[in-house]
Amino acid sequence: MWEKAIIGMAALRIMSGTIEILAALLILKLNQVEKALVVNSGLALVGPIVLLTTTTIGLLGMAERISLWKIAWIFTGVMFIFIGVRQQ
Numbered sequence: 001m002w003e004k005a006i007i008g009m010a011a012l013r014i015m016s017g018t019i020e021i022l023a024a025l026l027i028l029k030l031n032q033v034e035k036a037l038v039v040n041s042g043l044a045l046v047g048p049i050v051l052l053t054t055t056t057i058g059l060l061g062m063a064e065r066i067s068l069w070k071i072a073w074i075f076t077g078v079m080f081i082f083i084g085v086r087q088q
Contacts, residue, residue, distance in 0.1 A: 005057050005061025005062075006061070008054075008057045009054045009058055012054050012057070013050065013054065015050075016046060016050040019043070019046055020043065020046075023039050023040070023042070027039050027040070048085075051081075052078065055078055059074060059075075
C-alpha cells in the first residue's frame, strides 16, 4: 500500500494540474489578453506553493530515515530555487 506522504504529494500535484487545466480553459473562454494575463498571474502563486508543500510533505515522510542536516540542505536548495526565480 502507498505511504501517507506519497498520497498527499500525489493529491497536491493532481489538484495543481486540475487548477492549471481549469485556468487554461478560463483563458480560452475569456478570449482577451489582458484578462488572460490576470489569470496567468494567479497561477504564478500556485506553482511555488505546491512545490514547497509537496517538498515539506515528502521530507516529513522521510524525517525518520534521513538526518536533520540533510533536511536542512534540501530546504536550503528549495530556498535557492525561489531566490533564483525571483531575481531579474
